[in-house]
Amino acid sequence: MAVRTLTINEKLVSAPEGATILQAARENGIDIPTLCQLDGLSTVGACRLCLVEVGPSGRLQAACVTQVAEEMVVRTETPKLREYRKMIIELLLTERNHVCAVCVANHHCELQDLAVKLGVDHVRFEYLHPHLAVDVSHELFGIDHNRCVLCTRCVRICDEIEGVHTWDVSGRGTNARIISDLNQPWGESPTCTSCGKCVQACPTGAIFRQGSTVAEMEKDRQRLRFLLTAREKREWLV
Amino acid sequence: MDLHELNDIAADQRAAQKPCVIRCCMAAGCQSAGSVAVLKALQQAVTEAGKQNTVEVRSVGCLRLCCQGPLVQTDPDQRMFQKVRPEQAPSLVSTLDGRTTDAEPCDPNAPFFALQANVVLVNSGRIDPEQIEHYIAADGYAALARALTEMTPQDVVEAVTRSGLRGRGGAGYPTGVKWSLVARSKGDRKYVVCNADEGDPGAFMNRSVLESDPHSVLEGMAIAGYAVGASQGYIYIRGEYPLATQRLQTAIRQAGRLRLLGTHILNTAFDFRIDIRIGAGAFVCGEETALMASIMGERGTPRPRPPYPAESGLWGCPTLINNVETFANIPQIIRRGPEWFASIGTPKSTGTKVFALTGKVRNTGLVEVPLGTPLRVLVEDIGGGSPSGKIKAVQTGGPSGGCVPAHLLDTPVDYESLAAVGSIMGSGGLIVMDEANNMVDVARFFMGFCMDESCGKCIPCRAGTVQLHRLLTRILDRKATRRDLAVLEQLCGMVKETSLCGLGQTAPNPVLSTLRHFRHEYEALLRDE
Numbered sequence A: 001m002a003v004r005t006l007t008i009n010e011k012l013v014s015a016p017e018g019a020t021i022l023q024a025a026r027e028n029g030i031d032i033p034t035l036c037q038l039d040g041l042s043t044v045g046a047c048r049l050c051l052v053e054v055g056p057s058g059r060l061q062a063a064c065v066t067q068v069a070e071e072m073v074v075r076t077e078t079p080k081l082r083e084y085r086k087m088i089i090e091l092l093l094t095e096r097n098h099v100c101a102v103c104v105a106n107h108h109c110e111l112q113d114l115a116v117k118l119g120v121d122h123v124r125f126e127y128l129h130p131h132l133a134v135d136v137s138h139e140l141f142g143i144d145h146n147r148c149v150l151c152t153r154c155v156r157i158c159d160e161i162e163g164v165h166t167w168d169v170s171g172r173g174t175n176a177r178i179i180s181d182l183n184q185p186w187g188e189s190p191t192c193t194s195c196g197k198c199v200q201a202c203p204t205g206a207i208f209r210q211g212s213t214v215a216e217m218e219k220d221r222q223r224l225r226f227l228l229t230a231r232e233k234r235e236w237l238v
Numbered sequence B: 001m002d003l004h005e006l007n008d009i010a011a012d013q014r015a016a017q018k019p020c021v022i023r024c025c026m027a028a029g030c031q032s033a034g035s036v037a038v039l040k041a042l043q044q045a046v047t048e049a050g051k052q053n054t055v056e057v058r059s060v061g062c063l064r065l066c067c068q069g070p071l072v073q074t075d076p077d078q079r080m081f082q083k084v085r086p087e088q089a090p091s092l093v094s095t096l097d098g099r100t101t102d103a104e105p106c107d108p109n110a111p112f113f114a115l116q117a118n119v120v121l122v123n124s125g126r127i128d129p130e131q132i133e134h135y136i137a138a139d140g141y142a143a144l145a146r147a148l149t150e151m152t153p154q155d156v157v158e159a160v161t162r163s164g165l166r167g168r169g170g171a172g173y174p175t176g177v178k179w180s181l182v183a184r185s186k187g188d189r190k191y192v193v194c195n196a197d198e199g200d201p202g203a204f205m206n207r208s209v210l211e212s213d214p215h216s217v218l219e220g221m222a223i224a225g226y227a228v229g230a231s232q233g234y235i236y237i238r239g240e241y242p243l244a245t246q247r248l249q250t251a252i253r254q255a256g257r258l259r260l261l262g263t264h265i266l267n268t269a270f271d272f273r274i275d276i277r278i279g280a281g282a283f284v285c286g287e288e289t290a291l292m293a294s295i296m297g298e299r300g301t302p303r304p305r306p307p308y309p310a311e312s313g314l315w316g317c318p319t320l321i322n323n324v325e326t327f328a329n330i331p332q333i334i335r336r337g338p339e340w341f342a343s344i345g346t347p348k349s350t351g352t353k354v355f356a357l358t359g360k361v362r363n364t365g366l367v368e369v370p371l372g373t374p375l376r377v378l379v380e381d382i383g384g385g386s387p388s389g390k391i392k393a394v395q396t397g398g399p400s401g402g403c404v405p406a407h408l409l410d411t412p413v414d415y416e417s418l419a420a421v422g423s424i425m426g427s428g429g430l431i432v433m434d435e436a437n438n439m440v441d442v443a444r445f446f447m448g449f450c451m452d453e454s455c456g457k458c459i460p461c462r463a464g465t466v467q468l469h470r471l472l473t474r475i476l477d478r479k480a481t482r483r484d485l486a487v488l489e490q491l492c493g494m495v496k497e498t499s500l501c502g503l504g505q506t507a508p509n510p511v512l513s514t515l516r517h518f519r520h521e522y523e524a525l526l527r528d529e
């Protein structure tokens, strides 16, 4: 396979043709923040946290969907990117009701981790405090729309890995909501196999196992890694 | 159908032409002003006067001065009447015998008409859009015939390239370059898509073209299909355009019957089918990747590019997507030659552009001018200026565009000049504003539109437009401080640079352009910290 050589943060790196900037960076120990991207799922380029500056003009491009090119020059940490990433997290924190202190995912939440890592110590926008539902009609799991960041990882894992497509998105803009089947209670879903993959894929406390209380909802991403290895390499080990 | 038969239809139609024609506008604007009753009354008046053999009452497309509808035009004496009422029909018909009428005259030599160009709208208001013979008699489908019988697909692409035509959907991408990309893309199946989702507030250019001259768009698409190697076309039209949709359906049926669409078009090996897909009321479905997702039956949300549609569009196949007006220009470029087209307009912005002139201006309606025409000519001469006397700004480009202040009205309307003053050409919406318009309020209006129309896929646009709208509301409520204004500017920059698609990337433009030219209006509303 052809190899492409590029520069990421002044460092010369190589990556196979067709690889994304994100893959090339990770291969070389360079960390780029991500939220909607999850190994093994299709990429959607939706959260915009992985934006990097490309080329002399410094155009912003999403690392998770942009393929490497010969002599590409990439910067992953600039004052502008840091500022924009912070703003993205602030926008998420104000959009719904992320009350970590009473959240099942406290300490095990990718949104919280990102906020800490990116240095979000205050929020400059108005909190929107929307009224949102919690659906606990499923016998094992629940979905709390107050914590959803609309990354669609649940939608994609259910469709692409479990092959069911119970989840999808309804509505648009800030009124967009994750729905099960034809917008019916999760417990009444005729398609859900109760496999729990969405529970593991969800980055926040939005989809949780019932019976977990504050800070108890640990996600087992290893299980997704196991599935991925099994699919790609036909090896049934973690 | 072959070339001779096509010529026969044109000749028959011309021969059957009655000496007098009374044209009554039946586009959506005049219909809403009551032109259906006027048309009926005119037909009845002609019958009652016993003139059926010499006078044709024709239902036509847009006669352009929409604000004065219903509009009626008579030939051969070239008179026009406005705000016509059904009871005026008998006296109006009697003017053909030199008698007088109490119908309100409208001067066809007034600047509104005299300063306009006639390329895209050449048949608009002239032919009956529901009669393919009318279009054929006006040299319709001659360009397709020429392309299929005298030109190779490469020749067609070459001609479009030489014409200098740029996409009329907003971004102004060179059409010839796009066509050659699709033509060169490898694939057994390719598609041609016409973007008729026109959703900018106040815009009705594409609707008027489809209602007035649907065959020009079909012919343009068929020529495109031949040039790029596609045999299937789709027209994606917004659900709010029932009349345009119905006329397109009629036109497709008629063209199919005459074998100007379908298989073995004009007795050649070229096959091309066109189907209509109707949108369900989402502005974002005008964005090309969202539009294609919608055609494929998926949720209409944009996806990152590359890959561009030219490489991977509908069902992963190379797809050519152009705007209605872009396609409507094609037949004439082929028929009259790329050099003729390139001689209109400016060297970098060739041809004409259709605008929907609205707002605080005397003459609102459909306007076509050569590119490079100063904005001042458009709003002061053609538009007749503002009734209140003083124009404050002109908004171009809709929710993605900006406001050009009065002191820059001499800016020529072309892609580069509008960008230089912080606005864009856009698809052709032109809204005139006077002193009564507060520019912060204008900016908030467009931000509210983008907020409602954001698809919600990416965070900066979904949540950023909500916060921008809140900040603008705070300013208008006189609750904002200098710090809020700084946050507004920061967030504008962020949403512009980080959003996934054009909707989010351009949503801050109305704010940025009003901040650039009317900053004092923002500052006057701030309170002390």
Ligand SMILES: Cc1cc2nc3c(=O)[nH]c(=O)nc-3n(C[C@H](O)[C@H](O)[C@H](O)COP(=O)(O)O)c2cc1C
Residues within 6 Å of the ligand: B166, B167, B168, B169, B170, B171, B172, B173, B195, B196, B197, B198, B199, B200, B283, B284, B285, B286, B287, B288, B289, B321, B322, B323, B324, B326, B427, B501, B502, B503
């Ligand atoms: C939010 C959004 C809405 C759009 N709406 C339209 C539209 O209604 N009609 C249109 O022709 N292009 C629209 N476009 C531009 C299309 O994506 C595309 O560039 C265009 O159809 C290409 O045609 P052209 O090259 O002939 O201009 C829109 C773009 C965006 C980002």
Ligand code: SF4
Residues within 6 Å of the ligand: A143, A147, A148, A149, A150, A151, A152, A153, A154, A155, A178, A201, A202, A203, A204, A206, A207
């Ligand atoms: S429920 Fe969880 S995984 Fe699904 S979109 Fe919301 S945050 Fe993402």
Ligand code: SF4
Residues within 6 Å of the ligand: B284, B301, B302, B453, B454, B455, B456, B457, B458, B459, B461, B462, B499, B500, B501, B502, B503, B504, B505
């Ligand atoms: S910019 Fe707005 S409309 Fe475009 S993908 Fe993002 S949320 Fe959707």
Ligand code: FES
Residues within 6 Å of the ligand: A033, A034, A035, A036, A037, A044, A045, A046, A047, A048, A049, A050, A051, A062, A063, A064, A065
């Ligand atoms: S990780 Fe790339 S956009 Fe979300």
